[in-house]
Amino acid sequence: MSLNNSPIKNDMPCQDPKVRAKNFEEVALGYTVEQALDEANRCLGCKKEPCRQGCPVQVPIPQFIAKIQESDFAGAIATIKEKNALPAVCGRVCPQEAQCEKYCVRAKKGDPVGIGRLERFVADLERSQGVNPVECAPPTGKKVAVVGSGPAGLTVAADCAQAGHDVTIFEALHVPGGVLMYGIPEFRLPKAIVQAEIENLKKIGVKVEVDAVIGAIDTVDELLENEGFDAVFIGTGAGLPYFLGIPGENLNGVYSANEFLTRTNLMKAYLFPEYDTPIKVGKKVAVLGGGNVAMDCARTALRLGAEEVHIVYRRSMEELPARVEEVHHAEEEGVIFDILTNPTEIIGNDQNWVTGMTCLKFELGEPDESGRRKPVAIEGSDFHMPMDTVVVAIGQGPNPLVPRTTKGLDTNRKGNIVASEETGATSKPSVYAGGDVVTGAATVIKAMGAGRVSATSICELLKK
Amino acid sequence: MYKILKKEVLSPTLKLFEIDAPKVAKKCQAGQFIILRIDEKGERIPLTIADFDRERGTITLIFAEVGKTTQQLGQMEAGDALLDFVGPLGRPSEIEKYGRVVCIGAGVGIAPVFPITRALKEAGNEVIGIAGARNEELLFWTDEFRAQCDEFHICTDDGSAGEKGFVSNILKKIIEEKGQVDYVIAIGPIPAMKVCAELTKPYGIKTFVSLNSIMVDGTGMCGACRVTVGDETKFACVDGPEFDGHLVDFNEQMRRAQIFKDEEQRALAAGSCGGGGCGCH
Ligand SMILES: Cc1cc2nc3c(=O)[nH]c(=O)nc-3n(C[C@H](O)[C@H](O)[C@H](O)COP(=O)(O)OP(=O)(O)OC[C@H]3O[C@@H](n4cnc5c(N)ncnc54)[C@H](O)[C@@H]3O)c2cc1C
Ligand SMILES: Cc1cc2nc3c(=O)[nH]c(=O)nc-3n(C[C@H](O)[C@H](O)[C@H](O)COP(=O)(O)OP(=O)(O)OC[C@H]3O[C@@H](n4cnc5c(N)ncnc54)[C@H](O)[C@@H]3O)c2cc1C
Numbered sequence A: 001m002s003l004n005n006s007p008i009k010n011d012m013p014c015q016d017p018k019v020r021a022k023n024f025e026e027v028a029l030g031y032t033v034e035q036a037l038d039e040a041n042r043c044l045g046c047k048k049e050p051c052r053q054g055c056p057v058q059v060p061i062p063q064f065i066a067k068i069q070e071s072d073f074a075g076a077i078a079t080i081k082e083k084n085a086l087p088a089v090c091g092r093v094c095p096q097e098a099q100c101e102k103y104c105v106r107a108k109k110g111d112p113v114g115i116g117r118l119e120r121f122v123a124d125l126e127r128s129q130g131v132n133p134v135e136c137a138p139p140t141g142k143k144v145a146v147v148g149s150g151p152a153g154l155t156v157a158a159d160c161a162q163a164g165h166d167v168t169i170f171e172a173l174h175v176p177g178g179v180l181m182y183g184i185p186e187f188r189l190p191k192a193i194v195q196a197e198i199e200n201l202k203k204i205g206v207k208v209e210v211d212a213v214i215g216a217i218d219t220v221d222e223l224l225e226n227e228g229f230d231a232v233f234i235g236t237g238a239g240l241p242y243f244l245g246i247p248g249e250n251l252n253g254v255y256s257a258n259e260f261l262t263r264t265n266l267m268k269a270y271l272f273p274e275y276d277t278p279i280k281v282g283k284k285v286a287v288l289g290g291g292n293v294a295m296d297c298a299r300t301a302l303r304l305g306a307e308e309v310h311i312v313y314r315r316s317m318e319e320l321p322a323r324v325e326e327v328h329h330a331e332e333e334g335v336i337f338d339i340l341t342n343p344t345e346i347i348g349n350d351q352n353w354v355t356g357m358t359c360l361k362f363e364l365g366e367p368d369e370s371g372r373r374k375p376v377a378i379e380g381s382d383f384h385m386p387m388d389t390v391v392v393a394i395g396q397g398p399n400p401l402v403p404r405t406t407k408g409l410d411t412n413r414k415g416n417i418v419a420s421e422e423t424g425a426t427s428k429p430s431v432y433a434g435g436d437v438v439t440g441a442a443t444v445i446k447a448m449g450a451g452r453v454s455a456t457s458i459c460e461l462l463k464k
Numbered sequence B: 001m002y003k004i005l006k007k008e009v010l011s012p013t014l015k016l017f018e019i020d021a022p023k024v025a026k027k028c029q030a031g032q033f034i035i036l037r038i039d040e041k042g043e044r045i046p047l048t049i050a051d052f053d054r055e056r057g058t059i060t061l062i063f064a065e066v067g068k069t070t071q072q073l074g075q076m077e078a079g080d081a082l083l084d085f086v087g088p089l090g091r092p093s094e095i096e097k098y099g100r101v102v103c104i105g106a107g108v109g110i111a112p113v114f115p116i117t118r119a120l121k122e123a124g125n126e127v128i129g130i131a132g133a134r135n136e137e138l139l140f141w142t143d144e145f146r147a148q149c150d151e152f153h154i155c156t157d158d159g160s161a162g163e164k165g166f167v168s169n170i171l172k173k174i175i176e177e178k179g180q181v182d183y184v185i186a187i188g189p190i191p192a193m194k195v196c197a198e199l200t201k202p203y204g205i206k207t208f209v210s211l212n213s214i215m216v217d218g219t220g221m222c223g224a225c226r227v228t229v230g231d232e233t234k235f236a237c238v239d240g241p242e243f244d245g246h247l248v249d250f251n252e253q254m255r256r257a258q259i260f261k262d263e264e265q266r267a268l269a270a271g272s273c274g275g276g277g278c279g280c281h
């Protein structure tokens, strides 16, 4: 190998912004073999592995990149999979700039190594060649129930099945995958990738029961007492949409981000009337919020035919919590950023339809408890923004269904399940929890990390 | 897949299905609903559990054909199967011994009020039933309903069966004649529920209604089913579908039901000339 001294990361080939803003196909197309080798050759193979320390699940990053340098792509993916069961997903959606790439030595002078892009490259290559099912330990005769099929639940299922346990996933919706299926849009994470991962789980014997709302059909207690499960993992996510609590939020034309994305992604409303579920998007759309969810809604609205899409966010561009790449893609596609702005009221006509919002302008004041500078309203700055559609993307909380129906399961003030960070154990014996339902809305990789912790504890428990 | 074990045609646009769904049948209670999807391209639609048989593991649904999905459903026959069937969803009715209760079913609302009436009777209440519809053809289950009641009334808008008039006229008469009514449950079209709730309010009679908000997931995840109750926003699928009729903002519910009106028309049009559920093919 010869070191590539370029300070610039190999560009990710992408669909043209003008074209892609009108279709639902994937935006980023992935590296070619040549680009992957060129990018891998930028890695210095640092002994101290700073990148790895920045990874929430400690993927052996220098090691997998070294394999790419040797053109040992199978070795590279195997190295990643020691720590990360869903590399094709993480390569696409992890906030690398705040994790591994943030600590990359090359970032001191120029761009960091494109770790996420390389991860995606080897995962896609492997999928295109057909994945060999992993080896599983002989059956132990122990039964594990996994409630919720997001990244946390999928990780627990994979690890427990590999350890030889009999695993059943219970999913409330009609498709497994959690946010990866109903939330993150097709143009950012093709659904076929998620379903391929789930098929791999089925191949190693994991049973998936969809349309199964735990708490309604069976409670956690019933799974343990009547259905013969030896342990239960709860990974039900943060699916409860928050609203602002301002006047006009129940007007026609106001959606929660969850409704907007679920109709589009899960129910395929973008293919209406071929698919039966409708969605209605006006000419002018405002998306309230600044995270990944907000970017996904804004870019979805464009693709559904909106003429003008605004992100309305009360802090500044620097504070946008979304992945940098998503903000960049949204800007390229023509999304307008109205920063330091927040609505105080949504206005409607006599037919109950949205016609606009009253907004206030903000300026940045002293840092708040999150360390970010607190937005302060500018007095007398209120103005009218005409709008046809408003999407509220200000965050989600945990769904109360499982805690409400499970005796002895402690939750905190916000309704999150209380679980140990080290073990995933809850206040209830044999019941573990992890992912967004414990931490509040976070990231795919953190949910997977929590899943692995719980799976390890469950396997320990079932040895006894 | 969830098999349709039995189909009954109650009227040309009103059908009854018995579905093989043992897990739901084991758990469900009066007042709850299910969400179904016919096929891969289908919409998720909510329907109330009109009856259940825990031993046979069946759920009975009664639905009116009002649009694309319900028409397509109406074309299905015993032996066919539904792709998805989720439940039991929503909070069960609050069944207590209230004393004298009036159970009102208007139109398709007769179906959901039936199991609630039965449960209220079993709880030891004196039960007065009212079944109403536009005309005789749209009435169903009157004998079954009557069998759960101590006193029973029928009315139709055109007088083709029972008394001529609305369910609220009969409710008014009952309240005036009996002097004391302790609880009212009214299920049917929004205007009917609204009038019943307005009627009982001056008397301070506890009155519950069941809302048919537009839904997607039915588990509290999307907020499509928002309803203003008092000064709070509630989700009909998890906080309801039954709410205190004196607090519900019925006008908002009426307007929210119109959100996808244009799209519903388009779906129907696309369905009837594209080999959909219209039966013209
Ligand atoms: C639009 C959007 C975009 C995002 N973009 C990114 C991104 O780019 N990068 C990133 O890292 N993170 C992103 N996130 C966050 C990330 O998706 C979540 O942190 C992650 O999915 C949490 O995983 P989880 O397994 O805890 O739960 P979830 O993925 O939420 O899955 C929970 C599952 O449990 C099911 N469930 C709930 N209740 C029950 C019940 N009672 N019975 C049975 N099943 C139940 C739900 O239906 C769901 O399928 C995004 C989130 C959203 C909404
Ligand atoms: C909790 C609940 C229980 C219900 N129980 C019954 C029942 O027992 N029998 C019965 O006949 N109907 C019932 N409904 C109404 C039934 O769900 C709708 O009639 C059905 O969804 C219409 O679908 P469609 O495609 O045939 O008609 P569309 O053309 O889509 O719509 C016709 C009407 O149905 C309403 N509607 C449309 N989509 C939905 C949706 N996803 N959820 C709710 N309403 C919608 C619209 O407001 C519209 O006015 C219930 C609704 C709810 C919320």
Ligand code: SF4
Binding pocket: A042, A043, A044, A045, A046, A049, A050, A051, A052, A061, A062, A065, A103, A104, A105, A106, A113, A115
């Ligand atoms: S820090 Fe950067 S250069 Fe060093 S090993 Fe990690 S990816 Fe390679």
Ligand code: FES
Binding pocket: B214, B215, B216, B217, B218, B219, B220, B221, B222, B223, B224, B225, B235, B236, B237, B238
């Ligand atoms: S139907 Fe989605 S929250 Fe009620």
